[in-house]
Amino acid sequence: MAVKIKSSRKCRSASGRLWRGLIASVVGIAVGWGGLVYAANNSVQGAKKDEGGFDGDAPTAILIEAASGSVLFEKNADELRAPSSMMKLMTAEVVFHAIKQGDVKLTDEYRISENAWRRGGAPAGGSTMFAILNSKVSVDDLLHGALIQSGNDACIALAEGMAGNERIFAADMMTKRARELGLTQSTFGNSNGLPDPANKMTVRELAKLARYVIQTYPDMYKLFGEREFTWNKIRQQNRNPLLTSFEGADGLKTGYTKEGGYGMVGSAVQNGMRLIVVINGLEDPDDRASEAKKMLEWGFRNFEARILFAAEQPVGYAKVFGGESRSVKLASPEPIKVMVQKNGNDKLIARIVYSGPVRAPVQSGQPVGVVKVWRGAKMAMEAPVFAAESVDKGSTMRRAIDGASELVIGMFRLGAEKL
Numbered sequence: 001m002a003v004k005i006k007s008s009r010k011c012r013s014a015s016g017r018l019w020r021g022l023i024a025s026v027v028g029i030a031v032g033w034g035g036l037v038y039a040a041n042n043s044v045q046g047a048k049k050d051e052g053g054f055d056g057d058a059p060t061a062i063l064i065e066a067a068s069g070s071v072l073f074e075k076n077a078d079e080l081r082a083p084s085s086m087m088k089l090m091t092a093e094v095v096f097h098a099i100k101q102g103d104v105k106l107t108d109e110y111r112i113s114e115n116a117w118r119r120g121g122a123p124a125g126g127s128t129m130f131a132i133l134n135s136k137v138s139v140d141d142l143l144h145g146a147l148i149q150s151g152n153d154a155c156i157a158l159a160e161g162m163a164g165n166e167r168i169f170a171a172d173m174m175t176k177r178a179r180e181l182g183l184t185q186s187t188f189g190n191s192n193g194l195p196d197p198a199n200k201m202t203v204r205e206l207a208k209l210a211r212y213v214i215q216t217y218p219d220m221y222k223l224f225g226e227r228e229f230t231w232n233k234i235r236q237q238n239r240n241p242l243l244t245s246f247e248g249a250d251g252l253k254t255g256y257t258k259e260g261g262y263g264m265v266g267s268a269v270q271n272g273m274r275l276i277v278v279i280n281g282l283e284d285p286d287d288r289a290s291e292a293k294k295m296l297e298w299g300f301r302n303f304e305a306r307i308l309f310a311a312e313q314p315v316g317y318a319k320v321f322g323g324e325s326r327s328v329k330l331a332s333p334e335p336i337k338v339m340v341q342k343n344g345n346d347k348l349i350a351r352i353v354y355s356g357p358v359r360a361p362v363q364s365g366q367p368v369g370v371v372k373v374w375r376g377a378k379m380a381m382e383a384p385v386f387a388a389e390s391v392d393k394g395s396t397m398r399r400a401i402d403g404a405s406e407l408v409i410g411m412f413r414l415g416a417e418k419l
Helices: 014-033 084-101 114-120 139-147 152-163 166-180 203-216 218-225 285-302 396-418
Strands: 002-011 037-039 060-065 071-075 109-111 136-138 228-231 234-237 249-257 261-270 273-282 303-309 316-321 327-331 336-341 348-356 367-375 378-387
Touching (some): 060 285, 071 285, 084 166, 084 218, 084 273, 114 152, 139 152, 139 218, 203 261, 218 249, 249 285, 285 303, 327 367, 336 378, 348 378
Antiparallel strands (some): 002 037
């Protein structure tokens, strides 16, 4: 089938936003009419079962392909819910990031405070690594306890060790990292996912977080696949049921609270392709496991990767302000791939989104925006695009003409606002 390429420009100033948006729409239509059409099939997101889609029971769910970020299926993916212990992924990412930055070492030791022991340890009756009160435990062992045994005491100890206070760790460090990673809706009240009104995440953002962890910390990610961990002479199995029941499964986390229900973030690799599944809100732990397996099986069986744009292939153009050229060609140094349904027949629309016009000089390889691939109202994936060529500053006359043009556009914008 076919993919239409459209262009959408975000203005730098509020004064030009409406008019520039109208210009961008016209450009998009013109490009579409110009015949920039590339052969491809399309992913199905929430398609009916008789159309080859997935029929799931989880209240909220998403299935993505890790390499491209393509969404294969979604259901209420942006609904905020209690993430329960799946929220430990965010705690782990904060620690992983600190280790990568050199601020924390795996050999550092944190004390098990009375708060960590009483709220997250044996007295609490929840998931715990059974750390001993007032003992000192290495960051390495605390991570094992948090991710393999889902130890609440381990998470609290990590939070207190890094921030001095769990609430500060959650409200400041976890939130800061979440926003840096583009998780705009997630909020955190503690480090472990125990019931708290502030603990809210969507399955889409959990999938995005899992993808980032897998790609950024491949060595640390191996912790999620370890089958068991023994601490304080107590041996506990990994709580992820996929590890022993699904081929290629190697992570990530399960979760349960009365408020959130049963949920899971899982990942598996088959034939070189990695899928990530997130579900939440089920009423039974067995349903959680079977639902995740069914979704992964469906994804591996029905989808394959296709190249939408080859490396360095022109994707589109961005308008340039004050340059020798009025526009700059955009491309990606890596192939832009999208997961498509085998034998699918739907159309994809690829839209370039950038803040512009881009001010000259423009350097080759400079990031400019993203290309977003849509199927109907659903976005399948997005990838960054870069300047494929350099554009030097134009003459004084060129800059003056461009400046006058932007001024006129701004005046039209002001006039439109008064209508």
